[in-house]
Amino acid sequence: MRTTPNIPDPDAFYEALLDTHAGLPATESHALNARLVLLLANQIGDQGVLLSCLETARDTAAHRRNDP
Amino acid sequence: MSGLSPTGYDLPIYDYETPPELSGTGRGRYPVVIVGAGLAGLTLACDLASRGVSAIILDEDDTVGVRGASSRGICYAQKSLEIFDRLGIYPRIRDKGVTWSVGKVLRGQDALYRFDLAVGSRSAQPPFINIQQFYVEWFLVDRIRELGRTDLRWKNRVTGIRQDEDGAVLTVETPDGSYSLHADWVIDASGHASIVRHALGLHTKGELGEDRWCISDVRFRKDLPVERWTWVEAPFNENRAVWQHLMADGVWRMDYQMLPNTDPHEASRPEVAAARLRDQLGPDVEFDLVWVGAYAYRTQLMDDFRHGRVFFIGDAAHVKSPFGARGGNSGIQDAENLAWKLTLVLNGQAPQGLLDSYNAERRPAAVENIAVTRRSGRFLAPRTKVERMFRTAVMDLAVHHPFARLLLNTGRMCVPHHYGPSPLTTGDAGQAMPNLALDSRSLGGMLRGQGAGFLALWCPRDGEDGLGRALSHLSHEGWPLHVQGVGADDRRVLGMAPGEVMLIRPDLHLAARLNDADVDQVRRALARAICRI
Ligand SMILES: Cc1cc2nc3c(=O)[nH]c(=O)nc-3n(C[C@H](O)[C@H](O)[C@H](O)COP(=O)(O)OP(=O)(O)OC[C@H]3O[C@@H](n4cnc5c(N)ncnc54)[C@H](O)[C@@H]3O)c2cc1C
Numbered sequence: 001m002r003t004t005p006n007i008p009d010p011d012a013f014y015e016a017l018l019d020t021h022a023g024l025p026a027t028e029s030h031a032l033n034a035r036l037v038l039l040l041a042n043q044i045g046d047q048g049v050l051l052s053c054l055e056t057a058r059d060t061a062a063h064r065r066n067d068p
Numbered sequence: 069m070s071g072l073s074p075t076g077y078d079l080p081i082y083d084y085e086t087p088p089e090l091s092g093t094g095r096g097r098y099p100v101v102i103v104g105a106g107l108a109g110l111t112l113a114c115d116l117a118s119r120g121v122s123a124i125i126l127d128e129d130d131t132v133g134v135r136g137a138s139s140r141g142i143c144y145a146q147k148s149l150e151i152f153d154r155l156g157i158y159p160r161i162r163d164k165g166v167t168w169s170v171g172k173v174l175r176g177q178d179a180l181y182r183f184d185l186a187v188g189s190r191s192a193q194p195p196f197i198n199i200q201q202f203y204v205e206w207f208l209v210d211r212i213r214e215l216g217r218t219d220l221r222w223k224n225r226v227t228g229i230r231q232d233e234d235g236a237v238l239t240v241e242t243p244d245g246s247y248s249l250h251a252d253w254v255i256d257a258s259g260h261a262s263i264v265r266h267a268l269g270l271h272t273k274g275e276l277g278e279d280r281w282c283i284s285d286v287r288f289r290k291d292l293p294v295e296r297w298t299w300v301e302a303p304f305n306e307n308r309a310v311w312q313h314l315m316a317d318g319v320w321r322m323d324y325q326m327l328p329n330t331d332p333h334e335a336s337r338p339e340v341a342a343a344r345l346r347d348q349l350g351p352d353v354e355f356d357l358v359w360v361g362a363y364a365y366r367t368q369l370m371d372d373f374r375h376g377r378v379f380f381i382g383d384a385a386h387v388k389s390p391f392g393a394r395g396g397n398s399g400i401q402d403a404e405n406l407a408w409k410l411t412l413v414l415n416g417q418a419p420q421g422l423l424d425s426y427n428a429e430r431r432p433a434a435v436e437n438i439a440v441t442r443r444s445g446r447f448l449a450p451r452t453k454v455e456r457m458f459r460t461a462v463m464d465l466a467v468h469h470p471f472a473r474l475l476l477n478t479g480r481m482c483v484p485h486h487y488g489p490s491p492l493t494t495g496d497a498g499q500a501m502p503n504l505a506l507d508s509r510s511l512g513g514m515l516r517g518q519g520a521g522f523l524a525l526w527c528p529r530d531g532e533d534g535l536g537r538a539l540s541h542l543s544h545e546g547w548p549l550h551v552q553g554v555g556a557d558d559r560r561v562l563g564m565a566p567g568e569v570m571l572i573r574p575d576l577h578l579a580a581r582l583n584d585a586d587v588d589q590v591r592r593a594l595a596r597a598i599c600r601i
Binding site: 030031034035037038039042 | 458462464
């Protein structure tokens with residue numbers, strides 16, 4: 001799994017991500033995220049990388065909960 | 069032999085006869101006793117008989133199927149059909165049943181995903197035939213009687229067992245009273261509630277699923293394609309899953325997912341079932357309900373499929389939910405796996421250690437089947453809001469994006485297990501060979517006959533190649549082996565290179581694939597495959 005920078009224009013991507021969700025109620029945003037995860041997963045297409053991403057995403061939330 | 073009345077089927081009734089042990093003529097001790105004449109037990113008895121091995125088979129009932137109930141299993145997979153071809157009942161199954169290969173996952177009227185299992189299939193048998201389970205059992209009983217080596221004892225109920233190192237003693241109850249039966253080997257094929265298992269104090273890890281389903285078997289006049297249709301969210305079943313599939317006698321199996329807290333009696337009331345069907349088929353279609361019944365799906369797995377002198381096959385050893393038709397089909401493969409090993413051991417051609425490989429091969433198969441059916445179950449019954457959200461995402465994407473269609477999981481159809489890690493396998497072999505149609509006959513046809521032989525297919529290097537002669541020597545040395553050189557056409561079908569040997573087991577699994585082979589390598593692979601090392 002790559003964690004060093006790989007997104008060519010990070011700010012523009014981030015803006016596009018927020019714009020994609022703009023104006024959606026929370027449930028629709030969640031549904032959009034679910035579709036997005038599946039689409040991105042198919043772009044990656046590497047089981048090892050996908051499993052590392054899942055693990056990292058989950059662990060990151062755990063660390064936050066444990067922060068003082 | 070339609071056997072169908074509007075309310076059910078007329079199943080054959082087999083005569084009970086006073087067992088020799090109770091009429092004073094019993095032999096006292098037998099090499100093989102099978103408990104339970106269901107799919108697994110009957111396949112084993114038939115397979116053993118086809119190899120020349122006698123057995124006693126005990127069943128508490130005196131008919132096929134489950135009395136008063138409709139069919140359980142309906143879909144029989146290619147591997148099972150290949151086994152039935154070898155056993156001689158395939159033509160009857162083909163003629164009676166419904167051959168199919170196309171499946172669809174639908175949303176409302178639209179197909180989200182379509183597959184055709186015939187694409188890439190290379191067997192003489194089709195990917196699937198649908199037929200009521202009791203017909204398969206019926207044909208097996210007929211065949212077993214024809215072979216004339218098996219003592220079928222109806223209304224013989226096993227109530228207890230004890231065993232020592234040399235054998236086991238079963239307690240059997242009959243209408244004439246009870247008796248003891250001594251056996252060298254006992255095979256328990258008595259289904260998910262096995263008394264043998266309980267009597268031996270053996271555990272089975274398991275759970276009764278929350279997911280409730282209600283089957284309606286029905287006949288109607290409406291032209292529908294002979295395909296397997298599944299809905300994840302059917303509008304005519306309150307957005308829950310539905311199966312629609314044709315079997316013999318023009319009977320359709322409709323299977324409706326219920327709510328977890330559904331009352332099974334209410335769900336299977338004829339009026340309620342009829343209302344569901346009316347919604348599904350439309351107002352103008354006439355139909356006859358053949359049978360209605362509610363099920364909760366369960367999972368069970370034994371720690372070891374062998375316990376001393378007792379082997380467990382079929383549902384006695386492992387139970388899974390029906391997604392992908394992995395229950396009966398895997399029991400049939402258990403039976404085939406054990407049959408050739410028992411035959412070799414009883415004929416003195418292999419050591420008893422070979423029998424341990426039954427558990428080494430069939431337990432991982434059961435573990436895999438349980439894992440696969442669990443995934444389907446989880447897709448069909450999301451446990452949380454988030455699980456449901458991902459499922460909706462999959463279905464929404466599947467409309468336009470092919471990648472998402474492969475995530476739709478309404479059951480992954482049964483395929484033979486790969487015995488790669490098995491102690492019997494040499495190198496990276498272990499896969500099941502399809503019953504290929506070769507020049508003279510099918511691959512399975514070459515393995516038919518008495519005993520349990522392996523098949524060595526060899527591909528000559530040139531006209532002078534002595535490999536064939538050297539291999540034939542192995543049979544003279546007493547190894548259970550047929551040797552067959554392959555001609556130019558078969559070489560292509562098998563994808564073999566000059567000097568290559570394929571060593572095929574009696575169950576059509578590949579024991580070894582040897583490049584540029586010599587006879588010692590083949591002998592070693594064969595020795596390994598029957599534990600003679
Ligand atoms: C709704 C449903 C749909 C299914 N669909 C499919 C499908 O499409 N394809 C598929 O392959 N599988 C399917 N299955 C699974 C399949 O029906 C079972 O896996 C199969 O019946 C198991 O066969 P068995 O021989 O191990 O056990 P069983 O069929 O249960 O047979 C056990 C036999 O043992 C006898 N017996 C029991 N106790 C004793 C005793 N104490 N003494 C003597 N005899 C005894 C019984 O009378 C019975 O004949 C389905 C199951 C269900 C519930």
